[in-house]
Amino acid sequence: MGLFFKSKKDSSGDSFEALTKGMNPKMFDVKKESELLQEYKNFKGKKNSSEYFSALPLISFYYKFRNLDDKYLNECIRYCNLCISLLDAKDMKHYIDDGVTLPAFKQMITIYENKKEYAVAIKYAKKALKYSKYNKAETEYYKKKIKNIQEKTKK
Numbered sequence: 739m740g741l742f743f744k745s746k747k748d749s750s751g752d753s754f755e756a757l758t759k760g761m762n763p764k765m766f767d768v769k770k771e772s773e774l775l776q777e778y779k780n781f782k783g784k785k786n787s788s789e790y791f792s793a794l795p796l797i798s799f800y801y802k803f804r805n806l807d808d809k810y811l812n813e814c815i816r817y818c819n820l821c822i823s824l825l826d827a828k829d830m831k832h833y834i835d836d837g838v839t840l841p842a843f844k845q846m847i848t849i850y851e852n853k854k855e856y857a858v859a860i861k862y863a864k865k866a867l868k869y870s871k872y873n874k875a876e877t878e879y880y881k882k883k884i885k886n887i888q889e890k891t892k893k
Contacts, residue, residue, distance in 0.1 A: 762805060763802060763803060763806070764806075765806075766803050766806055766807070766810070767799075767803075770799065771799065774795050774796050774799055775796070777792060777795070778792045778793055778795075778796060780792070781793075785824065785827055786824070786827045786828070786829050786830070787824075787827060787829045787830050787833060789820075789824055789827075790821055790824040790825070790827065790830060793817050793820055793821050793824070794821060794841060794842075796813070796817045797814055797817045797818055797821065797841060797842055797845055798841070800813040800814035800817060801814045801845050801849075804849070811849070814845060814849070815846070815849065817842070818842040818843075818845050818846045818849075819842075819846075821841075821842035822842050822843065822846075822865070825840075825869050834869050834872065835872050836872065837870075837872040837873030837874075837876070838873070839873065839876060840866055840869055840870060840876060843862050843863070843865070843866035843869075843880070844866075844879075846859075846862040847859045847862050847863050847866075847883055847887075850862065851887060851890075856887050856888075856890060856891045859883075859887050860884055860887050860888065863880045863883045863884045863887070864880075864884065866880045867880050867881070
């Protein structure tokens with residue numbers, strides 16, 4: 739369950755900022771979530787690049803808090819899948835042709851790799867190859883990921 743925090747410091751003396759920062763935060767940042775959702779609200783349902791780019795910060799945000807509660811992990815997965823579905827929007831073609839990076843795929847691969855659901859992780863990596871063909875670094879990343887995950891499944 740997410741934690742709410744009202745005072746500037748907790749019982750250990752850590753500040754709110756210290757509790758919500760870093761790779762493994764100890765507390766959920768409700769205020770930041772509200773800000774990001776408000777920003778996204780203007781583009782929600784547009785099914786275009788504007789919705790895609792406004793949803794990306796939510797992926798990073800929920801991914802950061804994924805270990806605090808499964809609901810944050812599920813929100814991350816939901817926004818990743820949304821962004822992946824938006825890659826087929828008509829106005830996304832030029833971004834893909836320009837080699838846009840694809841953080842939604844990277845997060846999904848990592849999530850499923852950590853869950854040891856290797857077949858799902860490989861599925862996302864293979865799908866990412868379709869969209870990364872104009873970004874050599876991304877293409878190499880996904881090919882390497884597939885190979886590394888396949889090696890894990892052989893052990």
